[in-house]
Amino acid sequence: MHSILRRRGLLAATLAASLLGGIAGGAQAQDNKNTVKVGISVGNAEQIFEVVKKVAAKDGLTVQVVVFNDYQLPNAALAAGDLDANAFQHQPFLDNQIKARGFDLVPVGLTITAPLGFYSKKLKSIDQLPEGAAVGIQNDPSNGNRALLLLQQAGLITLKPEAVKNNTATPLDVVTNPKKLKLVPLDAAQLPRSLDDLAIAAINNDYAEKAGLSFNKDAVIKESPKGPYANLIAVRRADKDKPWAKRLVAAYQSPEVRSFIETQFKGALVPAF
Template identity: 50%
Template sequence: MSAYTLTRRRLAGAALALVFALAPAGAAFAAEKLKLGVMGGDEERIWEVAKKIAAKDGLDIELVSFSDYAIPNEALEKGDLDANAFQHKPYLDSQIAARGYKIVPIGYTLVQPIALYSKKLKAFADLKEGAVIGIPNDPSNGGRALKLLEANGLIKLKTAEGQVPSVLDVTDNPKKVEFKEIEASQLANLLPDLDAAVINTNYALGAGLTPAKDALIQESRTNNPYGNFIAVREADKDKPIFKKLVASYQNQEVADFINANFKGAIQPAW
């Protein structure tokens, strides 16, 4: 065997070894995966669009669907999820205060203005004295509901700056309305038993309510502090994989899907 032939074989072997050495790194990139917790229904539909965009960038998103706000942060904190996308800052702040979660927002997704609905009334002005109004029983969304009612003149609240109001902070209630604090996911189901209820948009849409047509009053869509976002564990916030996750959602294709399908009930928040 000539020295030339031996050299060629050695070079070929070295090249092959290099290919095998690099293969695991390439395979790991191609198989980059994460579990993302989202609310079922319309929010999950939007994420299906973002999931396809992420796949083009080598990111495989497994969507884990929830129907209850109380679970996704606990699942994220425990490591059962890599990220979640369902909440606004006042809600996360209240969860951190109550449970000590080390969770942070990394990118905005959507905003869903909360609204008051009724099966018994045609207009907000029709609320009678002693009416029973359902509001979410979690502090952040309950406070949000009370602020909506205050903004429309039904009640007055007294709270310190930055404080989330509760029914104990109602200082003026001319119509003597009664507030029933109910799990947010159940308000739409119990609406026939109430005079009215303040319902989060995802649950309203899931119950066949259309904000533009059915809401008696609704939050302003401009300067709304309740934009939802993607959240991760604080220790993970700078990982490149999450930059891909945010970019997959904050995409014109996702914005176009939201605007085309939800007629303003859900809006892009980035």
């Protein structure tokens, strides 16, 4: 009887060890996986990631790209586990999304800076902006703040100092508006399509490129490329030290990608690494 119990005990222990080994092996395989799914936004990121994919492939890492046309979706997809990483946003945008939606996401590496511009179909120079003009800005907190700061930089409005300091400016923080501009908050993706109805509009670089607009040639107000809005690669916090995450960052921050960005975009995009 005791012998039977001992054999049963050994069998159970062996089975448990086998199961644990399988779980551990699966976790290790997940840590060292060689295929990653990355969310990006439409436009120039698609071109850049064609180079990233080639560089990553040399290291045995397959990068699968998922293209989004809405800034609100890539972080939700990453948090839900539908992506392994995303590369479309700067730190202020990520901070706002974490605060608003509770995502547990962290940056693991910088990519590019995409200077923001105001564009127009009606004006060749910002000096031509008429009184009472309709001015489009993004309706998300981070990019809306950024657009308002750029309007202040151009001398068109003045914002409350506290809002500027905290990067939280909204149209309610405008304290002087000499030209009586009408600020029109819209979804970032809608702004290029709304240029017929607006005097000028703040348009993020990826949407501007998709609309055939050139930052260097067409923007009537230009943000400095040395500002605080460097884009980044984000992952779930649990994945920040995984080998595949480091390999993805290394592929992006490679000399080949740097050379492509500098040659292809000629200052409209700037490597942030």
